[in-house]
Amino acid sequence: xxxxxxxxxxxxxxxxxxxxxxxxxxxxxxxFLCRQKIVGGTFRARVEEQFLDAFKDTTESxxxxxxxxxxxxxxxxxxxxxCTIHNSRPLICRSYACCAMRIFAGDGREVGKVKGRRxxxxxxxxxxxxxxxxxxxxAIDDDTAWRSEVAGILGRAGYRxxxxx
Numbered sequence: 001x002x003x004x005x006x007x008x009x010x011x012x013x014x015x016x017x018x019x020x021x022x023x024x025x026x027x028x029x030x031x032f033l034c035r036q037k038i039v040g041g042t043f044r045a046r047v048e049e050q051f052l053d054a055f056k057d058t059t060e061s062x063x064x065x066x067x068x069x070x071x072x073x074x075x076x077x078x079x080x081x082x083c084t085i086h087n088s089r090p091l092i093c094r095s096y097a098c099c100a101m102r103i104f105a106g107d108g109r110e111v112g113k114v115k116g117r118r119x120x121x122x123x124x125x126x127x128x129x130x131x132x133x134x135x136x137x138x139a140i141d142d143d144t145a146w147r148s149e150v151a152g153i154l155g156r157a158g159y160r161x162x163x164x165x
Contacts, residue, residue, distance in 0.1 A: 010081025012098040013068040020092055021045075023069050030055075036090050043090045045070060051084035101147065103127060104160040111159070118146070130157045 023045075025033040030047040047055045047070070054072040061067050070089075074080040083089060101114035105124070112122030112131075120131045134153045140146040151161040 008074060008080040008082065010071055012096060013071040013081070013083060014064065015066055019066070021068055021070070021090070034090070036092060039092055044088065045085040046088045047084045048087060051082060054082065055084045100164055101150070102162045103154060104162070106158050127159065130154065
């Protein structure tokens with residue numbers, strides 16, 4: 001199994017961030033006392049040195065209330081976003097995996113992703129049908145065994161699967 005590589009799309013922090021983290025107090029120019037809204041408790045967030053300038057630019061993030069308060073565009077790279085507190089992010093962020101599996105057609109195009117634990121995201125009708133008929137009915141609780149079985153099913157259907165830890 002391959003380790004997941006972030007593509008810096010920022011989608012994980014654009015849609016859930018504002019619901020997960022709330023800044024309670026600014027402690028210094030780069031340190032914040034924050035509250036974890038869902039799981040409770042507080043943590044200290046520290047904006048990393050290399051992202052201080054990006055963090056100061058609130059142009060884009062202030063327009064989007066659903067964004068994590070620490071998500072910023074990567075300077076000079078359109079469509080790329082960074083967590084400015086990556087090293088001090090809370091456990092809920094550390095344990096989140098935006099993509100557990102990527103699914104590729106025979107020609108190498110990415111045609112689907114398994115998000116969260118076992119939710120397929122695809123616009124490919126053949127993959128959606130295969131998933132509904134052969135994968136969705138699987139009654140396997142163990143995630144490792146489930147991923148292995150899914151990779152086999154999709155492989156026999158002509159797809160290539162990259163599963164992530």
